[in-house]
Amino acid sequence: MTSSANVAGDNRIPVNVLTGFLGSGKTTLLKHWLRSPQLANTAVIINELGAVGLDHLLVDNASESLFLLDNGCLCCAVRDDLVQSLKSLYERRANGDVPAFERVVIETTGLADPLPVLQTLMMADGVVEHFRADAVVTCVDGVNGLETLERYPEAQRQVVVADLLLLTKQDLPEAATPALQTRLAELNPMARLLLVSAGQLDPQLLFDGSLGAAEQAVSQLLDDTTVASGHSGRVNSLVLVTMDPIDEIELRTWLEVVTSVHGDRLLRIKGLVQLRGLPQQPMLIHAVQQLVSPPELLAQWPSADTRSRIVLIGEGLDEDDIRRVFRTFTGARLQDLQQAPLALLGLSNLRLMQ
Numbered sequence: 156m157t158s159s160a161n162v163a164g165d166n167r168i169p170v171n172v173l174t175g176f177l178g179s180g181k182t183t184l185l186k187h188w189l190r191s192p193q194l195a196n197t198a199v200i201i202n203e204l205g206a207v208g209l210d211h212l213l214v215d216n217a218s219e220s221l222f223l224l225d226n227g228c229l230c231c232a233v234r235d236d237l238v239q240s241l242k243s244l245y246e247r248r249a250n251g252d253v254p255a256f257e258r259v260v261i262e263t264t265g266l267a268d269p270l271p272v273l274q275t276l277m278m279a280d281g282v283v284e285h286f287r288a289d290a291v292v293t294c295v296d297g298v299n300g301l302e303t304l305e306r307y308p309e310a311q312r313q314v315v316v317a318d319l320l321l322l323t324k325q326d327l328p329e330a331a332t333p334a335l336q337t338r339l340a341e342l343n344p345m346a347r348l349l350l351v352s353a354g355q356l357d358p359q360l361l362f363d364g365s366l367g368a369a370e371q372a373v374s375q376l377l378d379d380t381t382v383a384s385g386h387s388g389r390v391n392s393l394v395l396v397t398m399d400p401i402d403e404i405e406l407r408t409w410l411e412v413v414t415s416v417h418g419d420r421l422l423r424i425k426g427l428v429q430l431r432g433l434p435q436q437p438m439l440i441h442a443v444q445q446l447v448s449p450p451e452l453l454a455q456w457p458s459a460d461t462r463s464r465i466v467l468i469g470e471g472l473d474e475d476d477i478r479r480v481f482r483t484f485t486g487a488r489l490q491d492l493q494q495a496p497l498a499l500l501g502l503s504n505l506r507l508m509q
């Protein structure tokens with residue numbers, strides 16, 4: 156089965172699950188895709204870990220159908236909320252409250268096991284009547300991917316369930332492709348594999364019938380007993396929030412220090428930072444394990460909130476220690492968040508936002 160245009164008599168709205176481990180390039184791909192005319196009528200659901208969702212701010216979706224499911228992992232205790240969200244999305248579409256989208260893309264958290272998400276799409280009452288699971292797209296980090304596959308069962312399951320595997324970051328000299336490709340072919344020989352740089356991939360692929368659909372991938376995963384299941388369970392996240400502007404050099408130094416001190420226990424940093432002397436233009440920072448991306452000055456803040464917000468995800472991160480080191484390097488006073496600052500997997504509330 157392939158995209159809606161090719162499924163005779165099936166008028167249900169196709170849903171693509173976009174998954175991949177932390178920092179593998181999902182949002183980069185999504186941003187690129189949503190600029191293309193083929194995906195102009197696409198509703199997007201972004202599921203994020205951490206007490207402060209940022210990805211939805213960074214995706215400049217031309218349509219108004221962009222939703223954030225934050226603070227919990229779709230595959231865990233909050234699965235019912237995905238059902239409610241899809242039902243509500245469909246009702247709002249029927250009532251003309253949101254544009255008449257023709258496709259949905261769900262970007263999972265980097266730690267999601269995609270199987271329960273797909274099972275929800277395929278079986279939940281109120282969902283299967285209106286939506287059908289289409290191709291699963293999995294990003295695999297071309298730099299860290301091999302090691303990540305060995306360390307994290309989530310990453311393996313994301314690969315096994317894929318119809319399309321995208322090996323990202325091919326522009327980086329650190330990209331270690333051949334061994335990783337061999338491993339991916341072992342885990343999922345059926346999936347199509349493409350090499351990608353900076354999210355540059357034509358979304359026409361979703362429509363042309365060349366990909367499988369999620370059903371195949373799911374049955375493959377259910378049959379495959381060699382793939383480890385579930386969450387590794389050691390991962391936590393925390394967020395640093397401050398109203399104090401931060402010196403750029405101090406910020407860059409802190410980034411180098413925190414990534415090297417915590418080594419491979421630190422999986423992900425992303426944040427928007429208000430620099431001293433530049434109140435109108437936030438700096439976007441990203442690190443994936445020890446690879447720090449060049450910080451990027453954005454033209455403007457994506458929302459009215461101009462506080463610096465930095466999300467860190469890792470294994471057993473000591474929040475007090477990280478806050479102390481951040482204060483030491485930047486001098487910034489950190490806020491205590493109203494919501495629980497440590498958003499453990501699946502324990503927080505899920506909500507639907509526009």
Ligand SMILES: Nc1nc2c(ncn2[C@@H]2O[C@H](COP(=O)(O)OP(=O)(O)OP(=O)(O)O)[C@@H](O)[C@H]2O)c(=O)[nH]1
Nearest residue numbers: 177178179180181182183265323324352353441448
């Ligand atoms: N050089 C290079 N950098 C990339 C590429 N794809 C993603 N990145 C960078 O990798 C970092 C993480 O990319 P994202 O697209 O945010 O990854 P993600 O999978 O959405 O991350 P999470 O939502 O945290 O799981 C960012 O700094 C991106 O700019 C690529 O193909 N080449």
